[in-house]
Each structure stands twice: as structure tokens, then as C-alpha cells.
Amino acid sequence: MYALSLVFESASRENHFRHAIMSEDEVGGWLLCNGKPPPRFNSRAYRRLAGQSAWFVHSFIIVPNHAKEPKTSWSIWDWTEAQALAVETAKAQDCQALPFHTHPNGILEPSMNDIAFYARNSGGVFYEFVIASSHPLRLAAWSANSRATCANGKTADLAWANFVPWRRLVLRGIVK
Numbered sequence: 001m002y003a004l005s006l007v008f009e010s011a012s013r014e015n016h017f018r019h020a021i022m023s024e025d026e027v028g029g030w031l032l033c034n035g036k037p038p039p040r041f042n043s044r045a046y047r048r049l050a051g052q053s054a055w056f057v058h059s060f061i062i063v064p065n066h067a068k069e070p071k072t073s074w075s076i077w078d079w080t081e082a083q084a085l086a087v088e089t090a091k092a093q094d095c096q097a098l099p100f101h102t103h104p105n106g107i108l109e110p111s112m113n114d115i116a117f118y119a120r121n122s123g124g125v126f127y128e129f130v131i132a133s134s135h136p137l138r139l140a141a142w143s144a145n146s147r148a149t150c151a152n153g154k155t156a157d158l159a160w161a162n163f164v165p166w167r168r169l170v171l172r173g174i175v176k
């Protein structure tokens with residue numbers, strides 16, 4: 001059972017995000033999320049479907065990819081500055097900033113580099129990040145701790161959240 005699930009606050013926000021990450025290059029930034037369900041959202045019915053607490057994506061920030069090989073990696077001009085911007089923007093919107101980047105090849109498992117990168121930049125023992133792909137839109141939220149060194153599906157120290165696309169919410173009558 002997943003500890004958490006990820007849902008966009010609306011179908012249009014989900015669609016904006018899908019378009020924003022549709023690229024042959026890796027795209028990254030931060031998702032601005034909180035636990036407050038959007039209006040018209042039947043959270044009781046949602047819990048029946050998902051059986052866990054949801055994390056709602058209300059907004060997102062895209063940071064230009066400055067990696068030398070952007071098709072296979074994502075890096076930015078200054079992680080600390082960009083993160084400060086994301087955290088402050090999130091705070092102003094009563095959200096928390098959750099870092100993400102895409103894997104255009106559709107593989108949602110983090111690479112060893114990903115784990116090392118987020119571990120180095122998290123400043124804490126536990127850290128979370130999302131890997132996304134756009135066709136179809138899928139998000140995997142990974143929660144790791146400082147001992148996590150594995151990759152390629154070996155996930156002993158990793159747990160991931162379940163992404164629930166808006167289409168499924170509508171089909172299940174979860175949007176009032």
C-alpha cells in the first residue's frame with residue numbers, strides 16, 4: 001500500500017503540466033502541493049478508491065535544464081537559489097515544494113545519480129522527489145533516506161506514491 005497519492009487539483013492543471021514536460025529533454029522543477037482537496041472534490045469517495053491520504057498539486061515551477069546532456073540528465077544553474085525560490089513561492093501559496101524531473105524514456109525508477117543528487121541537496125535524512133513521464137502522464141513520488149543507494153528497481157530504501165490521473169477521478173465520480 002502506498003503511503004501517499006498524488007493528484008492534480010484540476011484536469012486543466014494536470015494538462016498544463018503534461019504539456020510543460022512534453023520534451024525529448026529532461027524537464028525539472030518543483031511541484032507545489034498540499035493536503036487540501038480542491039473544491040468539487042469528494043475526498044471521502046477518494047479515500048474509498050485510494051485508501052490513503054492524497055497530496056494535491058496546486059501549481060508547479062519549471063527550471064531551465066542546463067545539463068550538458070539534457071536528454072539524459074537534469075541540472076540547473078544553482079540548486080540552492082532555485083530551491084529557495086520554490087520554497088518561498090510554495091509558502092506564499094500555503095504549499096510545500098516537492099522537486100521533480102522527467103525521464104523522457106518513461107522509466108520512473110530513480111537512477112543512482114538521482115538519489116545521490118537529491119541526497120546531496122536535501123540537507124536532511126529523509127527526502128522526497130518525483131520522477132515524471134509525459135506519454136502517458138505518470139508520476140512516481142519517491143521517498144528516500146540517506147542510506148538509499150540503490151537503483152534499477154532495487155528499492156529497499158525507497159517507497160513511492162501512487163499517481164491518480166484526473167480522468168480516473170471523473171470516471172469514479174470523485175469530482176462532484
Ligand SMILES: [Zn+2]
Nearest residue numbers: 103110111114
Ligand atoms: Zn533522473
